[in-house]
Amino acid sequence: MKIEEILSQFGLSQKDSAVYLSSLELGTASATRIARKAGIKRTTSYDILEELMERGLIGQTQKGKKRLFYAGEPEELLKLLDRKKEQLMEAMPILKSIYNTAGAKPKIRYYEGIEGLKEVYRDTLSYYGELSAFITENVITKLGQTFVNEYKAKRKRAKISVRVIGPDTPEIIEYKKLDKKDLQQTRLVSQEKFPFSIEMNIYGNKLAFMSFKEEMGVIIESNEIAKNMKLLFELAWKGAGK
Structure with missing residues (x-):
């Protein structure tokens, strides 16, 4: 430099x-x-x-x-740096109060098109804990088998496991057969009673919603919303068939 x-x-x-x-x-x-x-x-x-x-x-x-x-x-110059640090420390209480106010509001990001949906999927790999998801059978049709395979490979390399609840359609039943190989657990619900039309992922303090029909996705970043949606997922998980 x-x-x-x-x-x-x-x-x-x-x-x-x-x-x-x-x-x-x-x-x-x-x-x-x-x-x-x-x-x-x-x-x-x-x-x-x-x-x-x-x-x-x-x-x-x-x-x-x-x-x-x-x-x-x-x-x-070092003294100048020290003075700037002192000024920053004086301003810190104000900066923190602004941060806390902003931090209380959910952060929402919108994505459009097939590439937008792929971005939403990639974001789910930013959290290295377990993923929880309600899935549909449209992901391969819309995003393509190549992208899905690459996504799964990255998820497995990162050792990110996933629990999913999906409809009992032939496609999801086939998906369930790969549970052990793909670091996933799948539970099925009646497609007739629960006709999911969007996919939802819960990871860390984020929620990702994907509408393949409308080709749009939304990521919501909020500790409270994510925590409560995870509770709803756990409730559904206990009630879903194995």
Whole structure:
């Protein structure tokens, strides 16, 4: 990383850095010499030097009627960093109060189209605990066997197990036969009594809803909603047939 890039982390612009580094190299010098070395106008250099003095990075002295400037010890940058840290710590209670207020609201993301549905599926692999899902038989038809196989392979490599509740259709019955191989447990419910038309996944503090008919998905991020939907899933799991 270039020194100018490092100085930018301290809030110094490109011209600020040029003036500071020129002063550091020249030692005690006039604004004219510093401006010439920094490649900026002399009038501009005065404004920058004044600003750097306020930050404690530049000092000044007098030689007769002439003002001379000099860079402080490079350690002054560390002091500047400490001051910024102190200011941040003072603002922390306010920042936390804003975060807590925002954190209480569910975060909702919408996805459209086949690619959007695939993004929702990929997001379920961001949580390395167990997945809980209500499934339909439309996933392969819509997303394709290749994508489904890749998704399963990634899930198994990450050792993410899944419990699913699905309708007793021929497709889901075949799906259930792969339980042991695919790190999954499947329980069936009557398609006639429970004709699911969307898929729902519960993982961590998130819920993912996928409508293959409408080709849209929604991810809701909320501790409370996810916790209560997980309770409903457990209730359904106990009542579902093996």
